[in-house]
Amino acid sequence: MVTSPPATDPDGLPRLPFRQPDLLEVPPEALDLQARCPVSRVRTPTGDTAWLVTGYDEVRRVYADDRFGMSHRSPQTAPRLGASLLLGGPNGDFDTQPAERLKARARLAPYFSPKRMRAFRPRVEALTESMLAAIEAAGPPADLHADLSVRLPVTVICELLGVDERDRYRFREWTQGVADVSDRERSLTALTELMSFTQDLVARKRAEPGNDVISALCRDEDGTIPDGYIAFLAAMLLFAGHETTVVRLDHAILLMLAHPDQRTAAFAEPGRLAPAVEEILRVVVHGGVRETLRWAREDVPLGDVTIGDGDLVVLYSAAANRDAQVFGNPCEFDVSRPPRPHVTLGFGAHYCLGAPLVRMELEAVLSRIFTRFPGLHLTVPMDRLEARREVLTGGLAALPVAW
Numbered sequence: 185m186v187t188s189p190p191a192t193d194p195d196g197l198p199r200l201p202f203r204q205p206d207l208l209e210v211p212p213e214a215l216d217l218q219a220r221c222p223v224s225r226v227r228t229p230t231g232d233t234a235w236l237v238t239g240y241d242e243v244r245r246v247y248a249d250d251r252f253g254m255s256h257r258s259p260q261t262a263p264r265l266g267a268s269l270l271l272g273g274p275n276g277d278f279d280t281q282p283a284e285r286l287k288a289r290a291r292l293a294p295y296f297s298p299k300r301m302r303a304f305r306p307r308v309e310a311l312t313e314s315m316l317a318a319i320e321a322a323g324p325p326a327d328l329h330a331d332l333s334v335r336l337p338v339t340v341i342c343e344l345l346g347v348d349e350r351d352r353y354r355f356r357e358w359t360q361g362v363a364d365v366s367d368r369e370r371s372l373t374a375l376t377e378l379m380s381f382t383q384d385l386v387a388r389k390r391a392e393p394g395n396d397v398i399s400a401l402c403r404d405e406d407g408t409i410p411d412g413y414i415a416f417l418a419a420m421l422l423f424a425g426h427e428t429t430v431v432r433l434d435h436a437i438l439l440m441l442a443h444p445d446q447r448t449a450a451f452a453e454p455g456r457l458a459p460a461v462e463e464i465l466r467v468v469v470h471g472g473v474r475e476t477l478r479w480a481r482e483d484v485p486l487g488d489v490t491i492g493d494g495d496l497v498v499l500y501s502a503a504a505n506r507d508a509q510v511f512g513n514p515c516e517f518d519v520s521r522p523p524r525p526h527v528t529l530g531f532g533a534h535y536c537l538g539a540p541l542v543r544m545e546l547e548a549v550l551s552r553i554f555t556r557f558p559g560l561h562l563t564v565p566m567d568r569l570e571a572r573r574e575v576l577t578g579g580l581a582a583l584p585v586a587w
């Protein structure tokens with residue numbers, strides 16, 4: 185993978201993003217910071233200063249502490265991670281955002297419960313089967329990124345939300361635009377278009393309800409939830425529900441290709457795949473700039489430092505998942521490691537609502553792909569795979585394989 189050289193900072197602060205010489209590994213600079221100072225001052229790509237949290241305990245402490253929020257008292261001047269409107273800076277009103285988030289979570293949670301997701305599992309498995317069959321029928325080579333890692337999460341979230349087949353790839357342009365690292369104009373246009381798309385979607389579901397989450401939200405509370413609010417929830421789900429998963433699917437396949445011994449172990453007996461998926465989620469590195477962001481709502485002591493009111497805090501989960509205080513041989517990919525929760529999907533009251541869905545998609549793919557294609561291999565060396573640098577969520581541009 186080609187990575188940009190480390191930028192030097194006039195104040196001597198480490199500058200994000202760190203150089204990542206190995207696609208499957210956390211940047212050495214992040215692990216070095218973790219060993220020396222798990223809460224460190226860094227410079228973001230926008231030139232702002234932030235606190236980078238790389239320690240496992242510290243990351244969980246920030247997640248669990250309401251004095252760290254997603255909004256900022258003065259959003260216009262708040263420190264940012266990137267230009268992207270939605271992902272680069274604070275969101276929502278300082279006074280109401282914490283309660284709004286809880287409300288949104290409570291509204292959505294029933295539709296993504298483990299029970300609902302179990303009922304949806306056969307559909308996810310059937311979709312995976314048919315996508316793999318299509319890849320096989322088209323014959324080698326194939327780009328698993330486009331033909332599987334993008335198609336599956338997009339199809340799954342669109343089926344859940346009731347997005348028509350013809351619209352499924354239109355919204356992806358916008359979600360990628362929203363995540364643009366440097367082009368604020370593109371990010372703004374994309375967000376406007378995404379919102380207009382979800383508003384049309386809600387209007388359609390009001391007129392012709394279906395068996396999907398948006399139609400159900402339209403019916404909830406006797407149909408009194410405002411359309412604009414449902415459109416906002418839909419946009420949030422379209423965004424949260426696919427790009428993150430695309431990146432992890434690519435990396436899960438790569439990890440298994442790079443570690444045939446671990447692949448064998450993951451399938452050695454029934455019941456081994458689920459812990460293997462947890463280990464994959466622990467070690468995946470998305471390569472993007474996007475991390476979980478918080479802004480201190482008051483002065484808060486954390487480890488050896490005090491985070492100042494209004495400061496930006498960047499939770500670097502990939503480094504926290506390799507904290508040697510918590511995980512033995514933390515940089516080793518070991519599917520039989522004793523279970524210990526990672527922080528890839530967040531923690532506590534902020535834990536990812538899509539977690540059961542993500543696990544299901546990873547299991548559906550991994551349990552099938554290597555039996556259908558026992559000779560699956562990359563057609564380019566791992567270090568020539570192209571990373572996507574223009575979007576905060578990172579990931580690969582392509583995953584070229586043959587079998």
Ligand code: HEM
Pocket residue numbers: 285289292296420421424425426428429432476477527528529530531533534535536537538539541542
């Ligand atoms: C591997 C893929 C995924 C990863 C790594 C991931 C990661 C995360 C993380 C770290 C958070 C906490 C964010 C924060 O507190 O600032 C989160 C929240 C969330 N995720 Fe995911 N996610 C993934 C897939 C999904 C999917 C498929 C959905 C679709 C339903 C989803 C829906 C959500 C929602 C709605 C929240 C907000 C929860 C809240 O605010 O309480 N995620 N996710």
